[in-house]
Amino acid sequence: MFEENKARLQALLEPLSANGVGHWIGGKRAQAKSGATFETRSPVDGSLIANVARGDAADIAAAAEAAKAAFPAWRAMAASARQKLLHRIADAIERHADEIATLECWDTGQAWRFMSKAALRGAENFRFFADRCQSARDGQNMPSAEHWNVSTRTPIGPVGVITPWNTPFMLSTWKIAPALAAGCTVVHKPAEWSPVTADLLARICSEAGLPDGVLNTVHGFGEDAGRALTEHEAIKAIGFVGESSTGSAIMRQGAETLKRVHFELGGKNPVIVFDDADLDRALDAVVFMIYSLNGERCTSSSRLLVQNSIADAFMAKLAARVKKLKVGHPLDPATEVGPLIHERHLAKVCSYFEVAKAEGGEILAGGARGEGSGHFVQPTLVRAKPDSRLAQEEIFGPFLTALTFDEEAQAIELANNVRYGLAGYVWSGEIGRALRVADALEAGMVWVNSENVRHLPTPFGGAKASGIGRDGGDYSFEFYMETKMVSLATGAHKIQKLGA
Ligand code: NAD
Numbered sequence: 001m002f003e004e005n006k007a008r009l010q011a012l013l014e015p016l017s018a019n020g021v022g023h024w025i026g027g028k029r030a031q032a033k034s035g036a037t038f039e040t041r042s043p044v045d046g047s048l049i050a051n052v053a054r055g056d057a058a059d060i061a062a063a064a065e066a067a068k069a070a071f072p073a074w075r076a077m078a079a080s081a082r083q084k085l086l087h088r089i090a091d092a093i094e095r096h097a098d099e100i101a102t103l104e105c106w107d108t109g110q111a112w113r114f115m116s117k118a119a120l121r122g123a124e125n126f127r128f129f130a131d132r133c134q135s136a137r138d139g140q141n142m143p144s145a146e147h148w149n150v151s152t153r154t155p156i157g158p159v160g161v162i163t164p165w166n167t168p169f170m171l172s173t174w175k176i177a178p179a180l181a182a183g184c185t186v187v188h189k190p191a192e193w194s195p196v197t198a199d200l201l202a203r204i205c206s207e208a209g210l211p212d213g214v215l216n217t218v219h220g221f222g223e224d225a226g227r228a229l230t231e232h233e234a235i236k237a238i239g240f241v242g243e244s245s246t247g248s249a250i251m252r253q254g255a256e257t258l259k260r261v262h263f264e265l266g267g268k269n270p271v272i273v274f275d276d277a278d279l280d281r282a283l284d285a286v287v288f289m290i291y292s293l294n295g296e297r298c299t300s301s302s303r304l305l306v307q308n309s310i311a312d313a314f315m316a317k318l319a320a321r322v323k324k325l326k327v328g329h330p331l332d333p334a335t336e337v338g339p340l341i342h343e344r345h346l347a348k349v350c351s352y353f354e355v356a357k358a359e360g361g362e363i364l365a366g367g368a369r370g371e372g373s374g375h376f377v378q379p380t381l382v383r384a385k386p387d388s389r390l391a392q393e394e395i396f397g398p399f400l401t402a403l404t405f406d407e408e409a410q411a412i413e414l415a416n417n418v419r420y421g422l423a424g425y426v427w428s429g430e431i432g433r434a435l436r437v438a439d440a441l442e443a444g445m446v447w448v449n450s451e452n453v454r455h456l457p458t459p460f461g462g463a464k465a466s467g468i469g470r471d472g473g474d475y476s477f478e479f480y481m482e483t484k485m486v487s488l489a490t491g492a493h494k495i496q497k498l499g500a
Helices: 002-019 057-076 079-095 097-108 112-130 168-182 196-207 222-231 244-255 279-295 308-323 343-358 408-416 431-440 473-480
Strands: 023-025 028-030 037-041 048-053 147-155 159-162 186-189 215-217 237-241 260-264 270-273 303-307 362-365 380-383 399-405 423-427 445-448 481-489
Touching: 002 048, 002 097, 023 057, 023 196, 057 147, 057 186, 057 215, 057 222, 079 097, 079 112, 079 168, 079 196, 097 112, 097 168, 097 196, 112 168, 159 168, 159 222, 168 186, 168 196, 168 237, 168 473, 186 196, 186 222, 196 215, 222 244, 237 244, 237 473, 244 260, 270 279, 270 408, 279 308, 279 399, 279 423, 303 308, 303 408, 308 362, 308 380, 308 399, 343 362, 343 380, 399 408, 408 431, 423 431, 431 445, 473 481
Parallel strands: 159 186, 159 237, 186 215, 237 260, 270 303, 270 423, 303 399, 380 399, 423 445
Antiparallel strands: 023 028, 023 215, 037 048, 147 481, 362 380
């Protein structure tokens, strides 16, 4: 499989290196109007993958105009036709899943074992929202004494979608599929560190028959292309996934044009392990939820809170597992942790090794760069203090910070003692306690006796500095659509006669 993956990669890289990655505007491939490009390089060996169009406000304006022009016809298309089209896109994603996963691994450093599934999740996202096209406009019926009041929903208009570099293909589909199902047209600004599969998505959608201008992709940096998208008058809303500080910037940038915003931001998610839990399963979940996807995962359980009565034994077993994680080439199916996406991110994660030493953290595993010239780091486990930077800041790498507690109340206090509130994980054999703790956690999502298992109809999103709004099921339509009320008089009710 490794050899097969590498051969596929070589075949995919040739056209990429020859043609580069362009924007996709109004159904056509386009270079940046300025002619500027930037490079995307592989975190495995630093080799050039492609030169990428570097968009700015002029390219965003062209894409926003294309999205605006395509909007009336897309909004008017019968929901059943839209449904079929989105299923066709899902079919095409499935057909191209190996290519998507291969390029994603090479561009981001994420391991094949996760990216091959993530590509298929992209197809699932399209299928799920395809089947909701028919109910997207549904509303309520609220009759009163003399009026028949109904609500309905209409697509808000062209929207901007701005995505990050961790699992970029899957995350893009997660935002774009519901927007299209709602009847919105889209301008997508993918992360500059992972442009390759966004280009593939635009092509796949176009080849599947998505009308020109319904999905437009503009590459470039956050401060120019991203910013211009958030400021453009024709763009009615911004669906954003990324860092909390970028969310704040987008809110400021969008204020002038009164943008509706939906934010999925950072996290420092606790996993609480009580001594009455199934400790073998808890151990598996703890390891999986921080070391899968290189720890570059918003819902990673990056803070372990373990009860003191079992802490030493649990931590010893955990450290042994962490030391045995297989770090390697992302296209090798045996690899569990790949290289980090970019040298700047590598430097950020590695800087926390120094923080750990300075704060007196006890390094139980890892704590250094990995071998070779790629952006490898050793999977790391550090026992730290609750108010330390290690316990407070989002590191976004294969780096687990462990804390201990004596009682339930202390576990809750520690868990909530961060600015973030995306997800929480509770492990306990006592169901009453598990529910009490789940209820007390300041988080948008809590899993009890489980790792993160996503069910698409359920609300996904964060509290506190982790986000605003929810995705998933009908929640996505609340964002991409306006709710309209229509009131019909059912008879000749009395109307006040002024000036009569
Ligand atoms: P980032 O905020 O640096 O960048 C995300 C996107 O925003 C990129 O496309 C970037 O170009 C763009 N951007 C940057 N500045 C901008 C600006 N001023 N205006 C408009 N756009 C701008 O985030 P990242 O480093 O790419 O991704 C990692 C972060 O994403 C982590 O904090 C992670 O927790 C978060 N994340 C959250 C979720 C979630 O669902 N909550 C999911 C995945 C990732």
